Amino acid sequence: MRLGGGLLVVLAAGAAGAGWWLLAGLVLAAIAAGVTARVPEPGDAQVDRVVVAVARLAEVTIYAIAFGAYVFPSHREPAAAGFAVVVTGAGFAGLKIPTIVVRIAGGLLLVAGLVLVALCVAVAPVSTVGGGLQTPDFAGVLVAAVVALPFLRPRGREGAGWRVLLLGAVAVLAAFAALYQLGAVRLGLSLTSLRDLLSAADADSLQPLLTVVAVVATVVPALAAGAEVRERAGVPGLAGIAVAAVAAYFLPALPVLVVAGLVTVIELLLGVRARRYSESRE
Numbered sequence: 702m703r704l705g706g707g708l709l710v711v712l713a714a715g716a717a718g719a720g721w722w723l724l725a726g727l728v729l730a731a732i733a734a735g736v737t738a739r740v741p742e743p744g745d746a747q748v749d750r751v752v753v754a755v756a757r758l759a760e761v762t763i764y765a766i767a768f769g770a771y772v773f774p775s776h777r778e779p780a781a782a783g784f785a786v787v788v789t790g791a792g793f794a795g796l797k798i799p800t801i802v803v804r805i806a807g808g809l810l811l812v813a814g815l816v817l818v819a820l821c822v823a824v825a826p827v828s829t830v831g832g833g834l835q836t837p838d839f840a841g842v843l844v845a846a847v848v849a850l851p852f853l854r855p856r857g858r859e860g861a862g863w864r865v866l867l868l869g870a871v872a873v874l875a876a877f878a879a880l881y882q883l884g885a886v887r888l889g890l891s892l893t894s895l896r897d898l899l900s901a902a903d904a905d906s907l908q909p910l911l912t913v914v915a916v917v918a919t920v921v922p923a924l925a926a927g928a929e930v931r932e933r934a935g936v937p938g939l940a941g942i943a944v945a946a947v948a949a950y951f952l953p954a955l956p957v958l959v960v961a962g963l964v965t966v967i968e969l970l971l972g973v974r975a976r977r978y979s980e981s982r983e
Contacts, residue, residue, distance in 0.1 A: 707852030717889030726845025731869025792927020
């Protein structure tokens with residue numbers, strides 16, 4: 702579910718910086734997610750709690766921006782801010798979606814993504830300018846990997862390796878289909894370039910379906926993130942939700958994605974420290 706919400710904006714942001722090398726960035730992010738799949742959660746120290754809460758709030762901000770852009774494009778900013786307050790606040794208050802519903806929704810999102818990939822590959826791509834493979838931009842590849850990492854990390858440790866493999870494969874397939882159909886330049890032009898993707902694939906009739914996908918792919922993980930913010934930060938997490946709403950209103954997606962990726966890296970390092978501390982006490 703988190704990957705679906707992230708891909709709504711990650712593909713455009715990554716293509717803008719890395720072009721076709723976005724694929725390399727996604728592979729690098731998947732490798733990093735796989736290697737760290739069994740890293741435990743950070744401990745209960747204050748700094749650990751704050752870092753985890755900031756990581757989840759950064760992800761919430763991304764979901765809010767994606768929701769506003771895809772569902773209410775004419776009122777993106779207020780819709781994004783309202784999403785952060787209402788949806789994440791509901792998760793903070795304890796609202797949960799049953800696990801079976803989450804799994805069914807995740808399966809449907811996967812099917813929808815595969816259908817989109819099939820459409821993009823089956824239809825001849827539009828003419829693109831300057832969208833071919835360029836000299837590797839290592840900085841762009843690294844940024845693409847960083848912004849994708851938070852959405853490729855699996856929740857939970859059971860079967861984490863297989864889930865990372867699946868998530869990475871889906872992300873790479875979706876990116877390849879989008880790049881093939883639109884080219885790197887056009888894909889990176891707009892936050893909502895996936896709507897252009899449907900138009901290019903002669904699938905404008907599926908635009909309402911994309912709106913539904915955007916709602917499901919952002920609401921479900923934002924609720925879960927709100928619950929984790931409450932668990933980690935307690936009452937001060939409410940101030941964090943307010944900050945996320947302000948960020949969703951004023952900031953573009955790319956800087957928020959970079960913050961989310963960097964804080965995820967710090968979260969992983971704290972998890973490694975927690976594991977070493979636990980092993981040293983045994």
